[in-house]
Amino acid sequence: MPRYHNINGNRVQFTSEEETARDAEEKAVADAAPARALANLRSKRNRLLAETDYCALSDVTLSDDMKTYRKDLRDLPAGKDTVDKCNNATWPTKP
Amino acid sequence: MSIVKLSNNGVKNATALGSISSLGSMIFIKKLTASSSATLSFVDGSSDVTLDNSYKEYLFTFNNIHPETNTAKFTFQGNAAGGSGYDETITSTFHYAYHDEADSEAGVSYYGGGDQAQGTAFQRFSSGGVGNGNDECTSGYLHLFNPSDTTFVTHFISRNSTYQDNNSVNDNYVAGYFNTTSAIDEIQFKFDSGDIDAGDICLYGIL
Numbered sequence: 001m002p003r004y005h006n007i008n009g010n011r012v013q014f015t016s017e018e019e020t021a022r023d024a025e026e027k028a029v030a031d032a033a034p035a036r037a038l039a040n041l042r043s044k045r046n047r048l049l050a051e052t053d054y055c056a057l058s059d060v061t062l063s064d065d066m067k068t069y070r071k072d073l074r075d076l077p078a079g080k081d082t083v084d085k086c087n088n089a090t091w092p093t094k095p
Numbered sequence: 096m097s098i099v100k101l102s103n104n105g106v107k108n109a110t111a112l113g114s115i116s117s118l119g120s121m122i123f124i125k126k127l128t129a130s131s132s133a134t135l136s137f138v139d140g141s142s143d144v145t146l147d148n149s150y151k152e153y154l155f156t157f158n159n160i161h162p163e164t165n166t167a168k169f170t171f172q173g174n175a176a177g178g179s180g181y182d183e184t185i186t187s188t189f190h191y192a193y194h195d196e197a198d199s200e201a202g203v204s205y206y207g208g209g210d211q212a213q214g215t216a217f218q219r220f221s222s223g224g225v226g227n228g229n230d231e232c233t234s235g236y237l238h239l240f241n242p243s244d245t246t247f248v249t250h251f252i253s254r255n256s257t258y259q260d261n262n263s264v265n266d267n268y269v270a271g272y273f274n275t276t277s278a279i280d281e282i283q284f285k286f287d288s289g290d291i292d293a294g295d296i297c298l299y300g301i302l
Contacts, residue, residue: 004131005132005134006127006128006129006130006132006136007134007138008142009125011132014133025287026287026288029287044200
């Protein structure tokens with residue numbers, strides 16, 4: 001289906017060159033979707049880890065529950081190679 | 096000049112008011128309405144669109160911009176007078192606040208995935224993608240400062256509220272400049288994937 005610009009209110013059909021360029025642009029966006037989803041997952045994971053960093057200070061005894069929680073967070077990105085896997089990740093529960 | 100204090104009664108009982116001159120004005124220039132449009136473009140010089148030295152500041156308001164494709168990011172770029180396309184060099188910053196409908200997540204963050212350092216890509220308005228559910232969209236504004244100036248770079252700032260595809264709101268702040276001393280006389284808006292199904296963008300000039 002052809003694409004259209006709206007230029008100053010006028011509907012203008014894409015040229016074949018513009019269609020080719022837009023196809024490539026959209027393919028690049030789609031191809032990068034898993035990487036973006038993984039980056040978002042890592043961003044949230046890092047935030048959650050940072051929230052419990054104080055528990056891992058040398059003068060604090062880290063509980064086993066907290067050790068497990070933080071390890072599960074660190075391991076979470078492993079194998080998340082699709083958008084669905086990233087979006088449906090099971091997040092560990094903070095003790 | 097004497098100073099007159101106004102009270103509620105004073106204003107209510109006034110029978111005549113002096114006029115105030117030389118105030119600035121915001122002048123409506125053009126409204127573009129998307130209808131499965133791949134792009135929305137404002138180009139100086141035709142169809143009543145002015146984007147030149149008539150105004151020192153221009154304001155675009157975008158309302159209920161709804162994507163065809165779920166998670167698409169709304170973007171914009173400029174084209175300099177005599178330029179070959181929407182690929183001006185941009186340096187920008189991006190930070191945002193977020194909060195989800197489940198009230199389980201909220202925060203403020205700088206977003207490195209949305210800024211540019213001398214990049215020529217379309218500038219993102221939102222950190223997350225806009226949802227394409229029937230009631231999901233993004234709304235906000237973009238200020239463009241003195242785009243016809245040929246001595247200084249052209250600055251822009253934007254703020255928008257975006258209904259993200261994961262049922263959360265993003266309050267996005269984007270600022271930066273087109274790193275060129277050529278006049279910017281064209282601005283184009285589009286999603287990074289798919290059409291703009293619906294919504295409108297209005298252009299105003301500010302005196």
